[in-house]
Amino acid sequence: MAVRTAFLFPGQGSQYVGMGNALFLESAVARQIFEEANDVLGFDVAKLCFKGDLTELTDTYNAQPAILTVSMAAFRTLMAETPIKPFILAGHSLGEISALVASGAIRFQDGLRLVRRRGYLMREASISAPGSMAAISGMPLEMIEKKCAEYSNHDQILVLSNINSPDQIVISGDTRMVTKACELLTEEGAYATLLNVSAAFHSPLMKQASCEFAAELNRIQFSELKWPVLSNVTALPYRSYHDIADYLTRQMVSTVMWSKSMQYLKYNQVEAAIEMEPRNVLRNLMKWNEPQIKTYSYKGVESMDLMEELLNAWKTTEPEATTSTHSLVERCLAIAICTRNRNWSEGEYRLGVVEPYRQVKLMQDKIESENRQPAYDEMVQAIQMLKSVFVTKKAPIDEQTERLQQLFRESGTSAMFSTEAILHKGLFQ
Numbered sequence: 001m002a003v004r005t006a007f008l009f010p011g012q013g014s015q016y017v018g019m020g021n022a023l024f025l026e027s028a029v030a031r032q033i034f035e036e037a038n039d040v041l042g043f044d045v046a047k048l049c050f051k052g053d054l055t056e057l058t059d060t061y062n063a064q065p066a067i068l069t070v071s072m073a074a075f076r077t078l079m080a081e082t083p084i085k086p087f088i089l090a091g092h093s094l095g096e097i098s099a100l101v102a103s104g105a106i107r108f109q110d111g112l113r114l115v116r117r118r119g120y121l122m123r124e125a126s127i128s129a130p131g132s133m134a135a136i137s138g139m140p141l142e143m144i145e146k147k148c149a150e151y152s153n154h155d156q157i158l159v160l161s162n163i164n165s166p167d168q169i170v171i172s173g174d175t176r177m178v179t180k181a182c183e184l185l186t187e188e189g190a191y192a193t194l195l196n197v198s199a200a201f202h203s204p205l206m207k208q209a210s211c212e213f214a215a216e217l218n219r220i221q222f223s224e225l226k227w228p229v230l231s232n233v234t235a236l237p238y239r240s241y242h243d244i245a246d247y248l249t250r251q252m253v254s255t256v257m258w259s260k261s262m263q264y265l266k267y268n269q270v271e272a273a274i275e276m277e278p279r280n281v282l283r284n285l286m287k288w289n290e291p292q293i294k295t296y297s298y299k300g301v302e303s304m305d306l307m308e309e310l311l312n313a314w315k316t317t318e319p320e321a322t323t324s325t326h327s328l329v330e331r332c333l334a335i336a337i338c339t340r341n342r343n344w345s346e347g348e349y350r351l352g353v354v355e356p357y358r359q360v361k362l363m364q365d366k367i368e369s370e371n372r373q374p375a376y377d378e379m380v381q382a383i384q385m386l387k388s389v390f391v392t393k394k395a396p397i398d399e400q401t402e403r404l405q406q407l408f409r410e411s412g413t414s415a416m417f418s419t420e421a422i423l424h425k426g427l428f429q
Contacts, residue, residue: 003313004414005084006265006273006293008282009071009091009098015063019278020070021050022300029080030073030300033108037069040112045069060126064094064119065112067278071098072108074276074298082304083314087270088237088416090230090261092282093162093202094118096251104226105241117216118252121209122199128208131200132178133161136169139190144169147188151181161202162256165288170195172203202256210252217245224375228416235260237416240377262289268414272310274298328411329364329374332382333357335389335403342394352392356385379413387422397423 023030024046037045048057049066056062075098078084091099094115101111136144145160148171152158158181161172171181178200182192200206222244228237231247235257238244262285265273273295275282280297287295296307304311336357343349360382367374374382386407390400404419 003272003310004087004268004270005310005314006270007075007086007089007099007102008273008275008295009075009089009095009102010067010275010279010281011091011093011095012060012063012067014279014281015057015067016278017050017052017054017057019049019066020046020073022302023070023073023077023277024050026300027073027077027081029077033069033073033076036108037065037112040109041065041116059119060123061116061119064115067094068098068101068111068115070278071095071276072101072111074300075102077300078274078276078298082311084274084311085314086227088228088230088265088268090265091232092164092258093232093251093256095282096229096232097248098276099229100225100238100244102227103229105222105224105229105238105244106220107223110220114216114220118213121212122201122206122252125206125209126197126199129200129205130175130198131157131173131203131205132175133170133172133195133197133200134178134182135193135195136171136182136185137167137191139169139185139188141166141169144171144185144190147185148173148181151184152177157200157204159203160255161200163259164256165259165285167288168285170202172200173205174200202252202254204253206252210249213252214245214249217248220245224377228376230261230264232256232258232261235264236418236421238376239380242377258285259289262286262293264418265293266290267418268416272296274307274310328379328407328413329360329367329382331407331411332386333361333364335407336386339389339393339395339399339403343392348392352388356388360385376416379416383417383422 024034034046045066048062049070057066089099089103091097097106097111097115100106101108141163148158148160152173156174156177158171158173158177160169162170164170171178182194186192222241224241225238230237233247233250233254238247270293273286273293275295275297277299283295283297286293296310297303363378363381400423401419404422408414408417408419
């Protein structure tokens with residue numbers, strides 16, 4: 001089996017003067033990324049990242065496109081110069097857009113325009129709806145959430161904005177309320193630190209900004225995802241590129257579910273993770289979330305010695321996802337045929353077995369004629385068909401579980417799909 005590797009993309013706050021410089025000097029691929037960014041944004045992104053003023057770089061309007069550029073320079077260099085390929089992608093806040101660009105769902109040029117606009121809207125929100133954020137530790141999540149509900153009211157907002165790890169929770173809201181909450185939580189034994197921000201990100205105070213960002217997203221043409229990407233809103237993979245505009249809009253006013261996203265990686269047997277430049281914030285968070293997932297930071301050649309064990313493993317194994325997912329749809333069709341029928345209602349059989357099977361068979365014929373792998377939403381459609389067959393044929397739940405586990409194991413898609421969620425939580429409904 002291949003080493004199941006997650007690629008992680010950092011969010012705002014990871015910027016620093018000099019970020020991406022080593023990649024730029026070492027890699028023609030990275031230099032091309034910076035040139036593309038210059039053309040789209042109309043200024044010298046490399047100069048801003050390598051020699052710019054920290055205050056200018058930290059301005060959310062500049063920081064977001066700069067971080068996306070550096071992360072993509074790292075991603076494309078890693079993909080070009082090593083055999084390592086992602087099994088799944090995840091990004092923190094802004095990093096979710098980087099992950100979607102890396103997956104091919106958003107063109108790099110469109111991603112730059114999106115994050116430039118996102119940064120502008122967030123900066124404007126700090127003026128029209130000023131707020132604050134604070135990091136809280138030393139207190140259980142449930143208690144912090146309860147206290148936020150107790151302290152806030154209809155005039156003063158206080159919410160959980162980031163669940164980064166079991167012991168790193170960020171609250172967000174009106175400045176007076178956040179300051180008061182820090183004082184009260186400290187009195188109850190927590191550690192509270194006000195963050196150096198001027199707005200309440202990932203809170204209802206971003207509502208206007210999210211609505212305007214939604215209009216920007218609706219101008220973008222999205223594509224199929226080459227690899228699954230975890231949503232900050234759901235801590236589950238995107239079901240389809242059709243979800244992108246909705247999820248990225250909701251993300252601006254919703255809690256970033258980072259800790260649950262890392263739990264998803266563990267549950268689906270991800271063994272290693274690589275954080276793209278800049279910095280190593282997500283690598284450090286992994287130590288608090290799922291320390292058994294060995295995590296690296298990639299900043300170019302200087303990182304390769306530390307990644308030697310992972311690199312050697314990839315040199316001697318072949319990734320599951322590049323060879324096996326091609327057959328997932330075909331395997332769903334085969335399992336559907338082999339599943340014993342216990343339902344003799346002709347009408348139910350036609351609606352629950354014959355029709356969905358026929359549609360997936362036509363889809364599989366199209367995939368084969370185009371000589372390509374199935375897209376994520378095509379795999380979802382095949383699994384939905386199989387679930388419909390199970391239900392209609394009245395297959396026992398143990399049989400359903402066993403067949404799905406075998407399907408995901410043999411097709412190398414266990415990191416994409418959860419048997420338990422499909423059977424019991426209506427993941428695709």
